[in-house]
Amino acid sequence: MNFDKRSMRRIFLLIVGGIVFGWLILDTERATTMLDGIWALFSPFVAGAAIAFIFNVPMRSIERRLGDIRRIGVRRGLSIIATILSLILVISLVFELLIPQIQLTWASLAESIPPFVERTSNELVVLMDNHPDLKLWLQESFNLQSLDWASIVKDALTFLGSQLSTVMGSAVNVIGNVTGAIVNTVISIAFAVYCLIRKEILARQGRRILYSVLREHTADEVIRIARLTNNTFANFISGQFLEACILGALFAIAMAIFRMPYIPLVSVIIAVTALVPVVGAFVGCVVGAFFILVNDPIQALSFVAMFLVLQQLENNLIYPRVVGTSIGLPGMWVLVAVTVGGGLMGVGGMLLMIPLASVLYTLVREFTDKRLAERNIPPEKLLDQPPELRSHFQQKRERKRLQKMKEQIQKIQNQKK
Secondary structure, eight states, X not given: OOOOHHHHHHHHHHHHHHHHHHHHHHOHHHHHHHHHHHHHHHHHHHHHHHHHHHHHHHHHHHHHHTTTOOOHHHHHHHHHHHHHHHHHHHHHHHHHHHHHXXXXXXXXXXXXXXXXXXXXXXXXXXXXXXXXXXXXXXXXXXXXXXXXXXXXXXXXXHHHHHTHHHHHHXXXXXXXXXXXXXXXXXXXXXXXXXXXXXXXXXXXXXXXXXXXXXXXXXXXXXXXXXXXXXXXHHHHHHHHHHHHHHHHHHHHHHHHHTTOSOHHHHHHHHHHHTTSTTTHHHHHHHHHHHHHHHHOHHHHHHHHHHHHHHHHHIIIIIHIIIIIHHHTOOHHHHHHHHHHHHHHHHHHHHHHHHHHHHHHHHHHHHHHHHHHHHHTOOGGGGSSSOOOOOOHHHHHHHHHHHHHHHHHHHHHHHHHO
């Protein structure tokens, strides 16, 4: 057997891969610790790349509108600044709507809770007075009169004192984690801005690496799939934001028609939570129903009923058409992707799985079309209502019947002659 340089390299990589895989299996704890450390080191840059990808969607639109500016650097810088300012403006408007409404709601809740507690306590006192046997049973069961409250308070203070050092250590850890999160956020944003400024250069460098290590045909296919993935994710992000705005507007109109309170607060909450596909709006429903419940329980029930109606409209009509059509994924597979992604990775999995499912759906469709063309499958078998297919035995019997008819016809013709 001849071992050329390529075969030796493959054998070497296979041996190294086997050693690494065996180490991962045998020393799982140390491998997990090392992988966590590597992830902590590179997570700011991964987050920065994700931020850059999201920002690139509106930035491309803004940059096209600034096409009259010929200097590329100036146009790119203005588009980045406009994108960041637009995001800050949207967040500011959301908080401008949410914070005053939340303050009013909590004030109303603070006014409602004391009367509720007083009314409940009075009802309990009346209940005890009307049922002395229940009161006696509670006193005997819990032995309330023999409790040494002074000892209880002393033991509680002793416990709190012994736990003070733990609390201080936890506070120091929290401060350290917050500081690390702030540093990572700054690094991520700086890396995102750098990626946006030099995105063409980074793309060219990536293509150079691919063509240097892969065959040309393989590199072409990888680049084609990467471009398909990029377009799918970009369409998903824009479609998801559009769908959230439509759903928030629908709730604002419906609440205004039925004269419900907290219209700006609830509609904005619904729109923000609807950014999580399919199930996010249910979180907004719970929060909105809670706020309305403080004002009027009957209206809270009406709000839940209205939500169920609008949610059916959104799931069956708006979402499949706005998001599903924009990424080329049928509504049924959108639901499957949301369920699988949520089960595997939570909310992040929902956001990630839908465009990934769309890319996979497109690749499977392309592969299927190619294989069908290669195998020369009759087009009528691929219609929505294909012709009736018979078994091999039925086809064989039909051929015998036709052969017998041909023989009889031939025999008749021979007799006439």
